Amino acid sequence: xxxxxxxxxxxxxxxxxxxxxxxxxxxxxxxxxxQPSASTPSPPPPDSGPVPAPPPxxxxxxxxxxxxxxxxxxxxxxxxLVSVLDDHNRPAPNLxxxxxxxxxxxxxxxxxxxxxxxxxxxxxxxxxxxxxSAHIEKLTEEDAASHFIQAVLRPEDRLSVFxxxxxxxxxxxxxxxxxxxxxxxxxxxxxxAGTSLYDAVYLGSDALLRxxxxxxxxxxxxxxxxxxxxxxxxxxxxxxxxRAGILLYTIVIRPVKNENGRNTAGEHxxxxxxxxxxxxxxxxxxxxxxxxxxxxxxxxxxxxxxxxYYPNPRGPANSYRTIxxxxxxxxxxxxxxxxxxxxx
Numbered sequence: 001x002x003x004x005x006x007x008x009x010x011x012x013x014x015x016x017x018x019x020x021x022x023x024x025x026x027x028x029x030x031x032x033x034x035q036p037s038a039s040t041p042s043p044p045p046p047d048s049g050p051v052p053a054p055p056p057x058x059x060x061x062x063x064x065x066x067x068x069x070x071x072x073x074x075x076x077x078x079x080x081l082v083s084v085l086d087d088h089n090r091p092a093p094n095l096x097x098x099x100x101x102x103x104x105x106x107x108x109x110x111x112x113x114x115x116x117x118x119x120x121x122x123x124x125x126x127x128x129x130x131x132x133s134a135h136i137e138k139l140t141e142e143d144a145a146s147h148f149i150q151a152v153l154r155p156e157d158r159l160s161v162f163x164x165x166x167x168x169x170x171x172x173x174x175x176x177x178x179x180x181x182x183x184x185x186x187x188x189x190x191x192x193a194g195t196s197l198y199d200a201v202y203l204g205s206d207a208l209l210r211x212x213x214x215x216x217x218x219x220x221x222x223x224x225x226x227x228x229x230x231x232x233x234x235x236x237x238x239x240x241x242x243r244a245g246i247l248l249y250t251i252v253i254r255p256v257k258n259e260n261g262r263n264t265a266g267e268h269x270x271x272x273x274x275x276x277x278x279x280x281x282x283x284x285x286x287x288x289x290x291x292x293x294x295x296x297x298x299x300x301x302x303x304x305x306x307x308x309y310y311p312n313p314r315g316p317a318n319s320y321r322t323i324x325x326x327x328x329x330x331x332x333x334x335x336x337x338x339x340x341x342x343x344x
Contacts, residue, residue, distance in 0.1 A: 076314060077112070078104070081216060081247060081278060082305040082325050082335040091303035092331055093117050100333075101326040104311050113308035120306060121156035122218055123175060123211045125204040128186065129223035129253075130163040131195045137287040138191075141222060141253075144290035146183040148220075152298045153177055160207065161185040164200040165192025166229040175211065197223060197266045198230035198237040201248070201273065205237075209244035216304075217246045219279075220297060222290075225252045227266030234269045241273055242320075242340045248279035249297050253287065278336035307335075315341045 080102065084092040097114040126145060153159055158175035161182055162168060171185040200221065208217040219241075232240075241248065250270050274281050280300075282293045307325065315321045319341050327333040 076310050077308050078311055078323075078339060079113070079245070079306060079308040080323060080325065080335050081118070082307055082327075082333050083278070083280075083300050083303075084305060084327055085332045085334070087330055091299055093303045095305070095327070095331070099328045099331075100305070100307060102307055102309060103324045103326070104309075105315070105322055106324075107312070109309040109312065111307050111309055113306065115306040117302065118216070118304055118306040121213075121215045122152070122154075122158070122301060123208055123215045124152065124157070124159040124218045124220060125162055125208055126159060126186075127162040127164060127200050127204055127219060127221040127223075128189055129195060129197075129200075129221075130165045130189050130192045131224065131226070140287040141290060142186050142189075144287070144294055145186045145222065147291055148294035148298065149182050149186070150179055151295070152301065153179060158211075161189075162200065162204060163189040163192075164196050166194030166196055167192070168196060168199050168203045170207065175207075194229035195224065195226050195266070196230040197225065197227040197270065198232040198234060201270075202230075202232040202237045202240050205240045205244040205246050208246055209240075216301075217244055218249070218301065219246050220249045220251070221270075222251045222253065223270075224254065225250075225264075225267035225270055227269065234272075237269075238273050238276065239340065241277055242336075242338060245336075245339070246277055247336075248274045248277045249282070250274045250279065251282045251284065251290070251293055254283065276336060276338050278334055280334065317341055317343050 082100070084095060086092045094116060096116075097111060100111065100114075102109050102111060126149070128141070128145060149159060155177065158177055159182055160175040161171050163171060171188070172181065176182060200223075201219065204219045204221075205217075208219070211217070230237075248270075252267060252270070271281055280297075282296075284290060284293060311321070320338050321341060322338055323336060325333045325335045
């Protein structure tokens with residue numbers, strides 16, 4: 001007859017097995033669409049083909065209360081990245097905290113955190129339009145993107161390359177600091193048909209949101225802005241970008257200069273999202289201007305100010321709140337103009 005094990009031994013076995021169970025379920029190196037879920041079957045591996053954008057979420061269930069013994073993080077702190085330019089449109093570093101004012105819904109806020117030239121690490125989603133209409137001078141675009149990867153990445157930073165046409169692909173399916181592998185991914189992007197512009201921003205925002213730690217989340221998108229095949233719409237894409245707190249830089253390669261000869265709906269939508277996040281739009285006259293534009297983005301990312309405050313009064317849950325940052329005369333401040341409050 002097999003004797004039952006004492007309760008103390010059974011308890012020890014459960015405790016020892018817990019880390020292995022957690023490891024089997026938590027896959028931080030996988031892209032967002034490859035994460036296992038308790039409610040859905042495991043998705044195919046990353047090399048099984050492109051992954052379409054998810055439909056916009058309909059409802060959000062309330063997060064459970066923190067269990068006893070967990071560390072509580074104050075989510076009320078609103079962090080705002082500010083790019084300041086002088087009257088020659090050059091980045092303006094080394095301004096003191098007294099040079100800034102920040103307002104929420106018209107009410108001035110106390111600046112609780114101030115970082116001049118913030119060293120907060122970067123998570124960058126570099127998104128390249130693979131549609132045939134966007135690739136006028138493909139080699140020039142690839143070389144400019146490769147140069148940017150080399151210039152922007154520092155030891156704590158991470159970057160992932162995405163291509164999009166009618167589908168969105170993450171190449172490779174994780175964020176990395178391995179410059180040669182990332183550059184190789186850029187040069188291996190294949191031409192496709194269609195342009196899922198909204199899906200690209202939506203999935204890029206979602207991928208950045210899933211990254212852990214206090215980091216700056218940046219999307220740089222190189223596109224002809226001719227939205228044709230997305231499953232996501234403008235509003236769901238804008239909301240996801242705000243929820244993730246991304247900074248969007250948009251480079252629009254116009255195959256046709258005259259607005260009468262092209263579809264401008266995606267371009268206008270991108271401009272709205274870009275301005276809302278505090279990013280910048282660029283309209284190069286030719287692909288030969290791309291290296292200069294990437295250098296400007298890199299310079300701006302290295303001279304950003306970080307301002308943070310605790311809203312007073314605090315807005316209601318799941319509501320849009322307007323932000324305005326003012327700076328000394330002679331300078332121009334650019335920052336996100338809206339944020340989405342969390343659950344309370």
